[in-house]
Amino acid sequence: KFVLVVPRGVCTYEQKTINAQRLGASGIVIYGTLASRYSLNTTQTSNGGEYTASDVIYPAEFHDYDCNNALANIPMSKLSFNQLPYDSPHNDPILSGTEAQGNLCAAQSVNFEKTCPSQKCLLTGTVTSDEHTMEACCAWDKHVLLYKDEVLDSTANVSIPALYITMSEADTLIPFMKTHVVSVILYRRYYPSSTISSVLIWILGVFVAGIAAHLSASDYRYAKTAVLRQSQGTVRNQSTSGDTAAAPRATSQGYERVSGTNGMIQDESLELDASHACGFIIFSTAGLLFLFFFKIYNTVKVFYALGCSGAIFEVVFYPMYHGIAKKVSWNDRRAFQTDFLELGSVTYTQLAAAVTSFGLGAVWIFISLTQHHPDRILFFWVMQDIMGASMCILFLSTMKLNSIKVASILLTAAFFYDIFFVFLTPYLTKSGKSIMVDVATSGGPPTADPSWCEKYPDDKNCKGGDPLPMLLTVPKFGDYAGGSSILGLGDIVLPGLLLSFASRYDEAKRFIGSVSGDRVPNQNCTNQKGRYLPSLIVAYSIGLAMANIAVYVMKMGQPALLYLVPCCLGTIIFLGWKRGELDELWHTPKVLASADKFIYGFPTHHNEIRDSEDGIISENEMGRNSSTLRPIN
Numbered sequence: 001k002f003v004l005v006v007p008r009g010v011c012t013y014e015q016k017t018i019n020a021q022r023l024g025a026s027g028i029v030i031y032g033t034l035a036s037r038y039s040l041n042t043t044q045t046s047n048g049g050e051y052t053a054s055d056v057i058y059p060a061e062f063h064d065y066d067c068n069n070a071l072a073n074i075p076m077s078k079l080s081f082n083q084l085p086y087d088s089p090h091n092d093p094i095l096s097g098t099e100a101q102g103n104l105c106a107a108q109s110v111n112f113e114k115t116c117p118s119q120k121c122l123l124t125g126t127v128t129s130d131e132h133t134m135e136a137c138c139a140w141d142k143h144v145l146l147y148k149d150e151v152l153d154s155t156a157n158v159s160i161p162a163l164y165i166t167m168s169e170a171d172t173l174i175p176f177m178k179t180h181v182v183s184v185i186l187y188r189r190y191y192p193s194s195t196i197s198s199v200l201i202w203i204l205g206v207f208v209a210g211i212a213a214h215l216s217a218s219d220y221r222y223a224k225t226a227v228l229r230q231s232q233g234t235v236r237n238q239s240t241s242g243d244t245a246a247a248p249r250a251t252s253q254g255y256e257r258v259s260g261t262n263g264m265i266q267d268e269s270l271e272l273d274a275s276h277a278c279g280f281i282i283f284s285t286a287g288l289l290f291l292f293f294f295k296i297y298n299t300v301k302v303f304y305a306l307g308c309s310g311a312i313f314e315v316v317f318y319p320m321y322h323g324i325a326k327k328v329s330w331n332d333r334r335a336f337q338t339d340f341l342e343l344g345s346v347t348y349t350q351l352a353a354a355v356t357s358f359g360l361g362a363v364w365i366f367i368s369l370t371q372h373h374p375d376r377i378l379f380f381w382v383m384q385d386i387m388g389a390s391m392c393i394l395f396l397s398t399m400k401l402n403s404i405k406v407a408s409i410l411l412t413a414a415f416f417y418d419i420f421f422v423f424l425t426p427y428l429t430k431s432g433k434s435i436m437v438d439v440a441t442s443g444g445p446p447t448a449d450p451s452w453c454e455k456y457p458d459d460k461n462c463k464g465g466d467p468l469p470m471l472l473t474v475p476k477f478g479d480y481a482g483g484s485s486i487l488g489l490g491d492i493v494l495p496g497l498l499l500s501f502a503s504r505y506d507e508a509k510r511f512i513g514s515v516s517g518d519r520v521p522n523q524n525c526t527n528q529k530g531r532y533l534p535s536l537i538v539a540y541s542i543g544l545a546m547a548n549i550a551v552y553v554m555k556m557g558q559p560a561l562l563y564l565v566p567c568c569l570g571t572i573i574f575l576g577w578k579r580g581e582l583d584e585l586w587h588t589p590k591v592l593a594s595a596d597k598f599i600y601g602f603p604t605h606h607n608e609i610r611d612s613e614d615g616i617i618s619e620n621e622m623g624r625n626s627s628t629l630r631p632i633n
Contacts, residue, residue: 001026003184005177008036008164014149017162027161027186031170032141034095037064037122038086056085058125063140063452065124070116070138072108073128086123095121095136105136117141120167141166144451161186189480197474197485198548204472205487206541208389212396212492213499213533220507223599227515271400272497277410281417288421292435297442297468301368304469308387309361315390317353325349361387372457373466375484381473388472392492399493401501402588404572411565414494418559437557440488442466487544491560495540495568502532502572505585508595515598530579535571543567 004025006016013030020028037059040051059065080090097119099106105121106112113119118141126135146162163186165173176182291300325332335351337344346354364383367374374380401407421436429435438444443464446453453462467473472492473484543564550558576582584590 003027003029003186005029005031005174007031007033009033010039012149012152013146013162013164014152014156014158017146017158017160018152018156021158021160025160027163027184029163029165029173029184029186030146031165031173032144032167033088033170034092034120034122034139034167035086035088037139040085051084053081053084056081056125059122059139061124061137062456065122065137065139066455067124067135067137070105070109070112070121072105072121072136073133074104074123074136075133076127076131078104079123079134091123095123105138109138118166118168139167140455141168142451142454161188191481192476192479194552195476195479195485197476198552200474201472201485201487202541202544202548204385204389204474205492205544206537208392208472209492209496209499209540210533210537212389212393212496213503213537215393216396216400216500217503217507218397219599220504220511220595223595224507224511224514227511269398269400271402272410273406274409277406277413280410281413284417288435288439291439295443298369301469302365305361305365305368305387306358308391309358311390311394312360312387313353313357315393316386317356318350321349321353368469373482375466375473376475376482381475381484384469385472385474388470388489392489392496395493396496396500399497400504401497402592404498404501404569404576404585405587407498407501407572408569411494411498411561411569414490415561415565418561422557422559436559440467440471440557442468485548487560491544491547491564494561495543495564498568498572499533499536499540502536505589505592506531506533508589508591511595512591512598530575532572532575535575536568539567539571540564 002025004020004023004027006020006028008030009016011019016030017028039057041055041057061067074094078094080087082090093102094104097103097106098113103112103119103121106116106119109116116138118139120139120141121136122139124135124137127133128135143166144164146164173182291297322332324330332347332349334345335348336346338346360383364380364387367377367380371377371380375384401410418436422434425435426432433444441464445465446462447464448459448461453459456462467484467486470490471486471488473486476483476485543566544560546563546567547558547560550563572585573582576585581589
């Protein structure tokens with residue numbers, strides 16, 4: 001068996017491969033040459049049927065050469081046109097190599113060896129006015145895609161491997177073949193059908209959704225701990241204790257929660273209702289269409305990074321610095337006072353946390369705006385995941401659902417929203433693009449040829465394809481083609497609202513059971529029929545796994561909510577029905593209203609509470625344990 005080594009030329013790659021196959025070759029190696037970039041205009045001749053130098057079609061600027069890399073004027077007396085379209089034996093030696101090797105192009109170009117990686121030049125066909133010299137420019141020498149010949153007989157079947165090597169590689173191989181017997185092994189580079197990144201993004205998504213839902217019920221756990229300590233006589237008066245959860249102040253929009261034992265600075269909480277669900281669809285649609293038509297992706301990246309910097313300040317760095325200062329008994333003094341953005345008094349730990357958070361955010365923005373495919377950089381994607389996780393935790397600690405009726409409206413709307421913009425919009429747009437996919441990939445994949453983008457990566461047609469940062473990402477390890485496994489934050493926070501509701505409902509029942517001593521009728525507190533959060537986390541993990549599997553089966557991106565919404569919403573409805581609590585969950589559970597009234601002074605979701613004889617638990621029913629957390633009047 002033998003492998004045929006042939007130069008690139010007029011015949012297409014597929015025709016060359018079929019010819020080699022017919023000759024009995026077990027493979028073919030096609031190498032680049034300067035001569036292959038010239039051709040003759042076969043449609044007409046300028047001299048009665050004989051070709052002349054005026055019939056030569058010279059290489060194409062930028063595709064074949066770039067004068068910005070190197071430019072020279074070669075004397076016509078040094079060139080030969082005896083063989084048309086290009087006299088390779090005569091011209092190649094004076095247009096290739098270094099100046100010392102006789103390259104006339106290198107002799108006239110400054111820093112030729114640095115600016116012209118191929119160290120070869122192509123004639124452009126441009127002759128000076130005196131017709132004494134012809135322009136020559138630095139030739140590109142890149143690997144090319146062995147594309148299919150569309151004109152060739154479709155019945156031809158290629159069964160041998162084909163490989164393309166550059167001119168520089170051929171300069172090494174061909175001289176060696178003249179003096180040695182060369183063995184060739186042709187193989188395709190390993191391309192994994194699946195990578196560990198799919199599993200890692202699944203684990204990361206489930207973890208973030210679970211931990212965010214768990215932390216959203218922290219107020220109830222802090223209050224329960226304070227009550228238990230009070231009952232054991234181990235906690236001093238709340239006004240002198242630094243570890244007891246202080247009762248927050250009520251506001252017109254909900255309540256303001258002060259820092260708990262984890263040191264987090266919390267903002268006001270907002271209860272979501274049906275109008276918010278409608279507003280979500282309206283504003284999401286408007287935002288998606290705005291990005292699709294105006295493509296201000298870099299602006300989105302900047303504002304997203306600034307918002308996430310604030311999130312990691314509250315979720316990561318301030319709690320961490322606050323805990324360290326407390327651990328070493330360091331007095332956290334005020335650094336300065338300012339009315340800017342209503343910051344007020346700023347302590348040294350807050351200042352240090354802000355500098356760290358926004359400093360890392362600034363570095364992330366710089367990399368995002370200046371690097372091609374930044375998702376392959378370790379700092380970038382790890383930082384993006386930290387920012388995304390922090391944003392999810394902060395969102396679910398601020399936004400609340402207090403009934404599965406509202407959850408059903410919101411998630412059902414998001415379910416159809418996702419399906420419409422992923423699967424149906426390709427039939428509505430002129431370009432046939434999916435609006436969701438186009439926006440999520442910053443305008444879609446590059447429209448230019450890959451070989452062009454390898455030469456000119458900054459070209460506008462070579463940009464795009466990098467996903468917008470509102471997602472968690474893990475690069476595909478071991479995949480030479482690059483890429484990442486991604487999960488949008490919306491696929492975490494929207495089902496996460498339901499997980500957060502389940503977590504708060506579970507903890508409210510435990511809290512009310514602890515402070516009432518199980519003396520409250522019709523509340524089902526300490527004698528629970530089962531918790532909801534663990535089951536919902538399992539349902540979320542199953543739905544997310546189904547979405548990942550569907551990506552590989554269908555070979556295309558999937559709207560994760562298509563799988564997550566039925567799994568999560570169906571699970572809580574089924575469990576509520578089975579435990580006889582569905583009616584309670586469908587409307588605002590009284591145990592949530594009771595716990596919020598007890599901790600915050602009034603139920604934050606008072607509009608949803610139905611009047612009944614066994615409604616909100618009174619303070620007398622709570623028992624004597626409620627003294628430390630008496631509502632603020």
